[in-house]
Amino acid sequence: MAATIGQRIKQKREALGLTQSEVAEKLFVTQQTVARWEGDKHLPPITALEDLAKLFDVEPAYFFGGDKVVMHKFNFFAFFGSMVFNLLFFWMVAISIVTFLLTNWGMIFGGLIAPVAIIYQAVEGIRQFEWSRFGVACLFTVIAIVVLPIWWKFNTYIWRTLKAYYRYNVNSFFYEVTPADKHAKK
Secondary structure: OOOOHHHHHHHHHHHOOOOHHHHHHHHOOOHHHHHHHHOOOOOOOHHHHHHHHHHHOOOHHHHHOOOEEEEEOOOHHHHHHHHHHHHHHHHHHHHHHHHHHHHHHHHHHHHHHHHHHHHHHHHOOOOOOOHHHHHHHHHHHHHHHHHHHHHHHHHHHHHHHHHHHHHHHHHOOOEEEEEHHHHHHO
8 A cells, every 4th residue: 555645645546547637626626736645745635635535435544544533623823824825815816706707797697688778778768779789789698698608617616616725725724633543542
């Protein structure tokens, strides 16, 4: 059996015939992240190991050689560092992304109702009906209909990515891995 967590991840991945990209896609991380885990350049967060255990159909202890125990323990320094990073980076990025997504949803919605708005304006006498405006509005509606499923998939991907990032980041300061014999003595 492999000696390190990274080697165990690689061994199970290859045994199941999965590529690093396929594993990354299922965990909503990058292929480079999986490569770093397998190369023992970075240790995956405990929640990532739990997700890998589900994906590989093994117990999380497999990655620690079966002789480690995951304990719930609060780590103040990890919490403080994570909070500073999250306040400075994650939330600013998340707010920017949400603003971008909502703006595009507004444009899609506007494109979908554009012909109705032109007809409403003509019926209420707000503005005279013009075929050129109506044609452009119908074009926007077609574009909105074509873009809608693509935009939905993109939004779903962004949401899952942010959720995975936050989940992996937040849980990093609530867990500690200790040898099983040390845990048994406590």
